[in-house]
Amino acid sequence: MLKRTDYLTKTYGKPEGWTLGVYERECHGYQTARRVLSTMKKDDVVNEAKKANIRGRGGAGFPMGVKWSFMRPHPTKPAYLVINADEGEPGTHKDRTIMELNPHSVIEGCMIGCYGIGAHVAYIYVRDELHLSKARLWAAIAEAKAKGYLGARPFGVDYPLDVVVHTGGGAYICGEETSLLNSLEGRRGEPRLKPPFPAQAGAFGCPTTVNNLETIAAVPSAFHMGCEAFSKLSAIHHLNDGGVRLFGVNGHVKNPGVWECAVGLTLRELIYDLGGGVLGDKPLFAIIPGGSSTPVLRADELVHAPDEKSPLHPWHGQSVLDVPLGVDTFRGIGTMLGTCCATVLAEGTCPVAAMHNLMQFYRHESCGQCTPCREGSGWLLRITEKILDGRGTMEELDQLHDIANNIMGNTICAFGEGTAMPALGFLKKFRREFEAYVRGEKKKSTDGRLTVDHHDFVGG
Amino acid sequence: MPTFKLDGREIPFEPGESIIKAAWRQGIEIPHYCWHPGLSAPANCRMCLVEIKPAPNQRPVMLDIVELDRATGEYKPVQKPKLMPACQMPAVEGQEVFSDSSQHVKEARSHVQEFLLLNHPVDCPICDQAGECKLQDYWLEHQGTQKRMRDEPIHKPKGVVFGPTIVYDGERCVMCTRCIRFMEEVAKDPVLEMRERGNLNEIFVAEGRKLDGNYTFMVEHVCPVGALTTQDFRFKARVWFLRSAKSVCQGCATGCNAYLDYDPRYNKAHRYRPRDNEAVNKFWMCDPGMLSYKRAHEGRITEARVGQKSRATKEALAEVKKLLGDVAPEHVAFVLGAQASLEDNWSLLALASKMGSSRLYWTGAPAGASDDILISADKSSNQKGVLALAPNAKPYSVLLDDVRGGVVTHVVALGSATPAAGADDASTLGMLRALVAIAAHDDGALTAIAHVVLPACSWAEAPGTYVNKDGLRQLSDKALEPIGASKPGWEQVAAVAKQLGHDLGIKRVKEIRAAWLGTEAAAHASPAEQ
Numbered sequence: 001m002l003k004r005t006d007y008l009t010k011t012y013g014k015p016e017g018w019t020l021g022v023y024e025r026e027c028h029g030y031q032t033a034r035r036v037l038s039t040m041k042k043d044d045v046v047n048e049a050k051k052a053n054i055r056g057r058g059g060a061g062f063p064m065g066v067k068w069s070f071m072r073p074h075p076t077k078p079a080y081l082v083i084n085a086d087e088g089e090p091g092t093h094k095d096r097t098i099m100e101l102n103p104h105s106v107i108e109g110c111m112i113g114c115y116g117i118g119a120h121v122a123y124i125y126v127r128d129e130l131h132l133s134k135a136r137l138w139a140a141i142a143e144a145k146a147k148g149y150l151g152a153r154p155f156g157v158d159y160p161l162d163v164v165v166h167t168g169g170g171a172y173i174c175g176e177e178t179s180l181l182n183s184l185e186g187r188r189g190e191p192r193l194k195p196p197f198p199a200q201a202g203a204f205g206c207p208t209t210v211n212n213l214e215t216i217a218a219v220p221s222a223f224h225m226g227c228e229a230f231s232k233l234s235a236i237h238h239l240n241d242g243g244v245r246l247f248g249v250n251g252h253v254k255n256p257g258v259w260e261c262a263v264g265l266t267l268r269e270l271i272y273d274l275g276g277g278v279l280g281d282k283p284l285f286a287i288i289p290g291g292s293s294t295p296v297l298r299a300d301e302l303v304h305a306p307d308e309k310s311p312l313h314p315w316h317g318q319s320v321l322d323v324p325l326g327v328d329t330f331r332g333i334g335t336m337l338g339t340c341c342a343t344v345l346a347e348g349t350c351p352v353a354a355m356h357n358l359m360q361f362y363r364h365e366s367c368g369q370c371t372p373c374r375e376g377s378g379w380l381l382r383i384t385e386k387i388l389d390g391r392g393t394m395e396e397l398d399q400l401h402d403i404a405n406n407i408m409g410n411t412i413c414a415f416g417e418g419t420a421m422p423a424l425g426f427l428k429k430f431r432r433e434f435e436a437y438v439r440g441e442k443k444k445s446t447d448g449r450l451t452v453d454h455h456d457f458v459g460g
Numbered sequence: 461m462p463t464f465k466l467d468g469r470e471i472p473f474e475p476g477e478s479i480i481k482a483a484w485r486q487g488i489e490i491p492h493y494c495w496h497p498g499l500s501a502p503a504n505c506r507m508c509l510v511e512i513k514p515a516p517n518q519r520p521v522m523l524d525i526v527e528l529d530r531a532t533g534e535y536k537p538v539q540k541p542k543l544m545p546a547c548q549m550p551a552v553e554g555q556e557v558f559s560d561s562s563q564h565v566k567e568a569r570s571h572v573q574e575f576l577l578l579n580h581p582v583d584c585p586i587c588d589q590a591g592e593c594k595l596q597d598y599w600l601e602h603q604g605t606q607k608r609m610r611d612e613p614i615h616k617p618k619g620v621v622f623g624p625t626i627v628y629d630g631e632r633c634v635m636c637t638r639c640i641r642f643m644e645e646v647a648k649d650p651v652l653e654m655r656e657r658g659n660l661n662e663i664f665v666a667e668g669r670k671l672d673g674n675y676t677f678m679v680e681h682v683c684p685v686g687a688l689t690t691q692d693f694r695f696k697a698r699v700w701f702l703r704s705a706k707s708v709c710q711g712c713a714t715g716c717n718a719y720l721d722y723d724p725r726y727n728k729a730h731r732y733r734p735r736d737n738e739a740v741n742k743f744w745m746c747d748p749g750m751l752s753y754k755r756a757h758e759g760r761i762t763e764a765r766v767g768q769k770s771r772a773t774k775e776a777l778a779e780v781k782k783l784l785g786d787v788a789p790e791h792v793a794f795v796l797g798a799q800a801s802l803e804d805n806w807s808l809l810a811l812a813s814k815m816g817s818s819r820l821y822w823t824g825a826p827a828g829a830s831d832d833i834l835i836s837a838d839k840s841s842n843q844k845g846v847l848a849l850a851p852n853a854k855p856y857s858v859l860l861d862d863v864r865g866g867v868v869t870h871v872v873a874l875g876s877a878t879p880a881a882g883a884d885d886a887s888t889l890g891m892l893r894a895l896v897a898i899a900a901h902d903d904g905a906l907t908a909i910a911h912v913v914l915p916a917c918s919w920a921e922a923p924g925t926y927v928n929k930d931g932l933r934q935l936s937d938k939a940l941e942p943i944g945a946s947k948p949g950w951e952q953v954a955a956v957a958k959q960l961g962h963d964l965g966i967k968r969v970k971e972i973r974a975a976w977l978g979t980e981a982a983a984h985a986s987p988a989e990q
Contacts, residue, residue, distance in 0.1 A: 370505070405525040409542045410571075
């Protein structure tokens, strides 16, 4: 169900929309933080947050309020809020817009979040390449400090608050929360073993909550309207997937971009109504629903949920394009919602080249700490590359799923799954195309682009 | 003690202990590269993955993977349980853990093993680790198949000199980080780190530094593969030709337990390796200690000397009789050796007693540097033992006083080295009418000035008991055959006794131990002896 909203994006496109003045005028700026800090108790903040049913926007979809509730005061150590703005998943481009166009919502969200989990400092870990994002956040922090919103006594309340922007170390793996914490501490960005989870021992060994940037940016709106009411904006509120979020679409669409909608939007609406349809009016071929790690969907896939108890049953027999984009609904159809930024592949796209592109990325970004991912990601790339180059054998094609199977679940962090899942996804759904390459029936395009066979996308 | 079940067998554990460590204590090895009982557990090699049966109130974590139906060429979805690293997971009372008995574990292990060898050069024929390499052992046990990747492997830096002792080969490295963790956690000198990413990862030495200090050999020792080799051992020997003797390091009073690896074909010692002993050195040794195996060959006295000229032992013994035969016992001093075994010292004491002398002194190596990891300032391996055997023995400085005072005119000494010598020590010793030294090494004033020197076996050639600084009595086994004319120190003492008309009543080392310990010997067996 397409329902556009502007809780997070009201300042988008407004002149100087990223400044405090506009934020205060258009978005009740900082009134919610003032109310929360002045009138609410810490535990009430967490309980209220749970009602918002905000599923983590970074990809895993963990409920934000539940995560906050894991924080227990430590007898000697401070607590920290860490915001993950290391947005680097291929095909994901939503957090950047918030940082650039509505940075104050992030600051205000941090204030409420800090108060809720008992922290006084929030670190925003921003991907280093996002220079404008950093500049806008720094400026917003300076404005909030000048007004006294951040500082020793925000709104006259004896609860010191500070927000610090930390520039990232330049690796995709630093977007993994424990890797991010290592990087924040000045260590090599490698994932940590869990347990202990960050809520027990996170940044600098202290209890820490790591939230995605979009997650925290939604907090002021949710608390402003009441978290339950916020959750009910979603069409799948009953599936504990509440509120509004940013939906992105990229790839072979006419109008790639990011929109804010109530949760419940379908892929079809995202691609055709918001994205303007497939480039060159070609038939839709496949969709990577939420960042490169999420298994690809074929355009012609149908939902199979004959069990009436299944939450997906209402969509049984329908196209996957008509399933609302939700954490559990997309898990149900064998993929993941991820970051909710879909990559569209039009008819004529070569799935072998597409998988090769992804495998290059994962091989390049594997931190190399643990064996299956370090060696497996490189091996997957080697074979995919050989197949694409017409040098692959059937034996090698049959090794791909075996390699991915044995990366899956055997690694320290979810990067392993993030590599294996898209590989298995492409294999499962496009095995015939891979075979065609091996048999020499299909050849790589020589123009060096991801898409092959058709040249009419150029300038489309 | 609480227990858990590993492949159906009850394993006791101490609360908080990991599955792999509890199993290790029971002598069960869950295969691993990165885990080391003396270091933190990074769980990065993924070789120790095990299947843990979920608690009754827990749902099993299942992962979606695929299987290829060869008949149809279609993939079909299947599931596998999430495996956990045994080095990371704490043992839990009553928990059921499946290692060798789980098909999923076997599958994961064989693949981890294949992954590790994927870009490995497999240059075993020229690798010093061959024969004691985890990659080889586990390939046999857990993989046993050919490498499926037929392409050129990744190339990385080779022959990188890390410092005066260690050379690194990036292609053989499995990135287990044991060396990094050893330097950080044990040597307290975090000079190693990893750089690059993914399968280009390599270990490197911090900018502006070398891998140096007193604990560099240990990075080679903890390396489970041939990535780190020592300048000292590389290209010298193939380990399958070597035999190992349970030895005790003679470098200082710590008494680190070690294996002395030697080539029996050439009667040559090639290296030391630490031998685990929680009570002494845990898993480690220092560099000077690791290199001290060389004293099995270097600086040795291999023939008897009379007046500093080589002579047959028989002639030297005749000279001893001439020098000591008619001397009043109150003028004969017996100098025990803090670097010699209890057995040797006991026999010298027995001789003193037979001759009716109570003039007992002791000597040992000069004190040296120490640290708070392993190295003791006391550079003698058996001072505690000597003083336990002869609590009234006086220090070497008193001996010199007594020589100057004319009280002592004749000396029978075990060993050569003397503690921090003064300038006139040599002239003092020169006043002696007779100095008979029984020693393995020519490294001090006593043998340099002795009228008669009798060659003793080094610690490597004779079993011996040594008491370390903490009073722990440890047995060091014989590795090499006696070199040259050397004989165990106690045998030389017994020969001297015989010349002087005394019978010490010992023909075998066992008899010495029986004499001094009685039944106590068995009860006091140190971990080294067990």
